Amino acid sequence: MTRQRTEEERKQNILAAATRCFVRRGYTGTRLLDIAREAGLSKGGVYFHYRAKEHLFEDILNAHLDHVRQRWSFEPVMDQPADRTLVQLVEVQLRTLEAEPDETRLGNLLITLAPRSANIRRKLGQMSAAMVALYAAVIRRGMQEGVFRRGDPELLAHAVLAMMRGLAYETALDPQGKLPIGPEDAVECVLAMLRSLPVPRVGEFGPVLPSGQN
Amino acid sequence: MTRQRTEEERKQNILAAATRCFVRRGYTGTRLLDIAREAGLSKGGVYFHYRAKEHLFEDILNAHLDHVRQRWSFEPVMDQPADRTLVQLVEVQLRTLEAEPDETRLGNLLITLAPRSANIRRKLGQMSAAMVALYAAVIRRGMQEGVFRRGDPELLAHAVLAMMRGLAYETALDPQGKLPIGPEDAVECVLAMLRSLPVPRVGEFGPVLPSGQN
Amino acid sequence: MTRQRTEEERKQNILAAATRCFVRRGYTGTRLLDIAREAGLSKGGVYFHYRAKEHLFEDILNAHLDHVRQRWSFEPVMDQPADRTLVQLVEVQLRTLEAEPDETRLGNLLITLAPRSANIRRKLGQMSAAMVALYAAVIRRGMQEGVFRRGDPELLAHAVLAMMRGLAYETALDPQGKLPIGPEDAVECVLAMLRSLPVPRVGEFGPVLPSGQN
Amino acid sequence: MTRQRTEEERKQNILAAATRCFVRRGYTGTRLLDIAREAGLSKGGVYFHYRAKEHLFEDILNAHLDHVRQRWSFEPVMDQPADRTLVQLVEVQLRTLEAEPDETRLGNLLITLAPRSANIRRKLGQMSAAMVALYAAVIRRGMQEGVFRRGDPELLAHAVLAMMRGLAYETALDPQGKLPIGPEDAVECVLAMLRSLPVPRVGEFGPVLPSGQN
DNA sequence: ACGCTCGGGACGACCCGTTAAT
DNA sequence: ATTAACGGGTCGTCCCGAGCGT
Numbered sequence: 001m002t003r004q005r006t007e008e009e010r011k012q013n014i015l016a017a018a019t020r021c022f023v024r025r026g027y028t029g030t031r032l033l034d035i036a037r038e039a040g041l042s043k044g045g046v047y048f049h050y051r052a053k054e055h056l057f058e059d060i061l062n063a064h065l066d067h068v069r070q071r072w073s074f075e076p077v078m079d080q081p082a083d084r085t086l087v088q089l090v091e092v093q094l095r096t097l098e099a100e101p102d103e104t105r106l107g108n109l110l111i112t113l114a115p116r117s118a119n120i121r122r123k124l125g126q127m128s129a130a131m132v133a134l135y136a137a138v139i140r141r142g143m144q145e146g147v148f149r150r151g152d153p154e155l156l157a158h159a160v161l162a163m164m165r166g167l168a169y170e171t172a173l174d175p176q177g178k179l180p181i182g183p184e185d186a187v188e189c190v191l192a193m194l195r196s197l198p199v200p201r202v203g204e205f206g207p208v209l210p211s212g213q214n
Numbered sequence: 215m216t217r218q219r220t221e222e223e224r225k226q227n228i229l230a231a232a233t234r235c236f237v238r239r240g241y242t243g244t245r246l247l248d249i250a251r252e253a254g255l256s257k258g259g260v261y262f263h264y265r266a267k268e269h270l271f272e273d274i275l276n277a278h279l280d281h282v283r284q285r286w287s288f289e290p291v292m293d294q295p296a297d298r299t300l301v302q303l304v305e306v307q308l309r310t311l312e313a314e315p316d317e318t319r320l321g322n323l324l325i326t327l328a329p330r331s332a333n334i335r336r337k338l339g340q341m342s343a344a345m346v347a348l349y350a351a352v353i354r355r356g357m358q359e360g361v362f363r364r365g366d367p368e369l370l371a372h373a374v375l376a377m378m379r380g381l382a383y384e385t386a387l388d389p390q391g392k393l394p395i396g397p398e399d400a401v402e403c404v405l406a407m408l409r410s411l412p413v414p415r416v417g418e419f420g421p422v423l424p425s426g427q428n
Numbered sequence: 429m430t431r432q433r434t435e436e437e438r439k440q441n442i443l444a445a446a447t448r449c450f451v452r453r454g455y456t457g458t459r460l461l462d463i464a465r466e467a468g469l470s471k472g473g474v475y476f477h478y479r480a481k482e483h484l485f486e487d488i489l490n491a492h493l494d495h496v497r498q499r500w501s502f503e504p505v506m507d508q509p510a511d512r513t514l515v516q517l518v519e520v521q522l523r524t525l526e527a528e529p530d531e532t533r534l535g536n537l538l539i540t541l542a543p544r545s546a547n548i549r550r551k552l553g554q555m556s557a558a559m560v561a562l563y564a565a566v567i568r569r570g571m572q573e574g575v576f577r578r579g580d581p582e583l584l585a586h587a588v589l590a591m592m593r594g595l596a597y598e599t600a601l602d603p604q605g606k607l608p609i610g611p612e613d614a615v616e617c618v619l620a621m622l623r624s625l626p627v628p629r630v631g632e633f634g635p636v637l638p639s640g641q642n
Numbered sequence: 643m644t645r646q647r648t649e650e651e652r653k654q655n656i657l658a659a660a661t662r663c664f665v666r667r668g669y670t671g672t673r674l675l676d677i678a679r680e681a682g683l684s685k686g687g688v689y690f691h692y693r694a695k696e697h698l699f700e701d702i703l704n705a706h707l708d709h710v711r712q713r714w715s716f717e718p719v720m721d722q723p724a725d726r727t728l729v730q731l732v733e734v735q736l737r738t739l740e741a742e743p744d745e746t747r748l749g750n751l752l753i754t755l756a757p758r759s760a761n762i763r764r765k766l767g768q769m770s771a772a773m774v775a776l777y778a779a780v781i782r783r784g785m786q787e788g789v790f791r792r793g794d795p796e797l798l799a800h801a802v803l804a805m806m807r808g809l810a811y812e813t814a815l816d817p818q819g820k821l822p823i824g825p826e827d828a829v830e831c832v833l834a835m836l837r838s839l840p841v842p843r844v845g846e847f848g849p850v851l852p853s854g855q856n
Numbered sequence: 857a858c859g860c861t862c863g864g865g866a867c868g869a870c871c872c873g874t875t876a877a878t
Numbered sequence: 879a880t881t882a883a884c885g886g887g888t889c890g891t892c893c894c895g896a897g898c899g900t
Contacts, residue, residue, distance in 0.1 A: 042883065042885060044885065044886090046883095
């Protein structure tokens with residue numbers, strides 16, 4: 001057996017293997033032996049590092065959250081219009097969705113696990129709140145800059161994030177994990193939702209809304 | 215004595231109980247005993263109606279798909295503007311999300327099961343395609359009527375549905391299964407995304423409007 | 429499979445099988461599979477009646493105690509001299525020791541388990557106390573009748589019982605479970621320890637002492 | 643630097659630790675890790691000195707036997723009456739029982755192990771035989787001296803030893819490992835069993851025996 | 857016809873004795 | 879002498895089915 005350098009490295013290795021298994025077979029559907037084989041270890045080897053399947057999962061959950069938190073914990077740049085910043089945010093997130101299918105699947109898995117565990121629910125809620133705050137800040141700035149129409153920034157952030165979450169969902173339906181619509185198209189839709197209404201070029205589309213909407 | 219009805223009733227009862235269990239504990243995480251208890255039967259009783267756990271799940275899957283298909287298989291009315299029709303569509307769907315949390319959770323569960331089963335992937339894909347077609351038809355009509363801006367109707371339908379899928383996702387985080395934003399607010403966002411407006415892409419993202427907005 | 433009549437019968441069957449295993453291999457040394465095979469069942473069959481090895485053992489312990497308690501819970505007859513009663517007591521107990529080797533071994537096993545479990549210690553202590561009380565009563569009567577020398581009845585009861593416990597111990601060393609000395613000889617020794625009189629009641633128990641020694 | 647001494651010391655240390663564990667948890671119930679911790683080592687450390695758990699136990703068994711053999715392999719002094727010698731023998735043995743609870747428990751453990759192992763049975767049998775021989779010799783001398791009543795010395799030795807074995811048994815029931823009756827009382831009972839004369843406090847028990855020897 | 861009691865295999869997580877590498 | 883790893887169990891438990899009542 002080829003030994004690995006550090007304890008941390010080994011744990012990471014096992015964690016990665018376990019993640020692959022969990023997102024493919026689910027939590028209860030994954031056997032310790034699957035994880036061991038995926039990590040190139042024996043059952044006992046895994047046991048040496050993790051005494052319980054549950055601990056393994058908890059570590060994965062926390063690592064995932066840390067990872068996501070870290071990726072999105074930055075102050076969005078201010079030297080460009082807010083809409084440009086938002087576009088970048090959305091594009092990066094969508095590209096990540098495709099680039100890291102297992103991370104995306106893990107997100108999906110966590111959802112179905114949420115009803116069983118208040119702990120998962122809580123952590124997922126925190127993560128969601130952080131993302132909302134990030135997006136809401138940019139949207140708020142866009143409103144002040146006049147590039148976005150007025151409204152509740154948090155509410156709009158929720159809407160934008162919901163769309164991206166939904167797209168993440170649909171990658172599960174594609175064997176290759178492709179998005180149903182391209183990131184650029186999605187960006188376009190998001191912008192359409194937020195952009196401040198310019199004066200419509202009257203006559204081109206005629207009466208837009210029957211005015212008395214909803 | 216209509217035996218048939220009783221038999222069918224019993225099966226429905228078991229199916230409902232099993233669904234509750236599956237969405238709470240996952241497929242492998244659910245034991246036959248759980249289902250039996252939830253249905254007020256003994257293990258043998260369940261077994262009398264369903265020879266295998268797998269059959270049970272298959273029935274649930276098919277019933278769910280039938281149910282959803284049936285709910286959305288109608289020709290949208292034509293005697294009102296398309297945007298109004300779309301609003302109704304979205305509102306109904308969102309209200310259903312909240313009204314039937316287990317159905318929503320089942321949808322979430324199916325996603326995570328998709329990577330393991332081509333069968334599920336296929337059926338979910340069909341369902342998704344049907345929904346897209348439904349929405350796309352309305353959106354296309356809206357474009358013709360001039361209430362929606364021009365674009366690819368399918369693409370936009372995907373975007374709208376993604377947002378709703380994402381909202382469905384978030385009900386899992388709430389113990390009561392509430393949506394993070396109200397259906398009316400969501401409708402507003404959808405309309406904003408679709409409404410006809412001149413595409414003001416001057417430059418690429420640049421200052422969208424010379425600030426003088428309406 | 430031949431069904432057995434009652435639930436109780438089946439449990440007794442398993443209990444007996446488990447007892448045989450425990451006294452041969454010890455508690456931790458006995459596998460559930462051993463018990464199942466000994467009872468002519470599969471592991472699942474045993475599990476149906478006993479969900480945990482521990483419960484099985486607890487039932488065995490209690491059954492053993494009940495059994496012993498029942499066997500010795502009687503009022504010794506009063507229509508004969510106390511020494512004769514005692515002789516009968518001792519003889520019955522010693523013969524049982526040989527006749528039921530597994531019960532004897534179970535007693536030995538319980539001793540080694542005592543240091544690990546306050547519960548066992550307590551129950552064994554109760555049993556011991558009951559036996560002491562029984563013997564002490566007879567001894568006390570013998571003292572009043574003048575057939576036993578004066579002394580602390582409890583203390584003497586302890587001594588008598590210790591001897592019998594020690595003899596039980598030694599059956600473990602014999603493959604056939606024979607006592608190292610015959611029950612009659614043991615009776616003789618016990619009487620010698622208690623008797624108040626040198627002049628043997630000739631004919632009744634035989635010449636206890638050659639009387640004319642030295 | 644005496645490596646040898648250190649090595650031997652370590653082994654003794656491990657042996658003592660293992661004994662403590664075995665008597666508390668039984669053989670199969672004791673894990674190597676328990677022993678390691680008790681000895682202040684790591685699992686591998688124990689393994690460095692003992693290649694197998696079984697060897698460890700064998701060493702303990704042999705050490706125990708050697709120890710006991712050594713303690714009792716002496717020629718009883720002849721310069722005092724045999725009954726006095728016997729009293730000393732019994733007292734020493736009983737005091738040891740209390741003074742070394744783990745040794746006592748080890749004795750108890752070995753009994754329950756006996757049915758599984760002919761080896762243990764044989765060794766325990768040898769030990770028992772040696773003790774019987776020792777006691778029988780003293781008893782035989784006592785008979786010749788007239789202080790003990792006539793009878794089969796071996797048989798009586800068995801009886802005496804059985805009583806002590808039984809007392810050892812009862813220390814297991816006491817958390818502190820106390821005997822149920824004091825050594826002096828036990829000695830009294832043993833003497834009563836062997837003595838050729840009743841307690842000669844004349845008048846207390848009526849006509850005893852006129853032959854007041856020694 | 858319908859349901860339950862009882863049982864059979866099989867398997868999963870956990871843990872342990874043992875060894876290889878350091 | 880320790881840390882890391884390996885297989886081989888063991889217990890608990892699960893899914894499934896056969897027999898027995900009602």
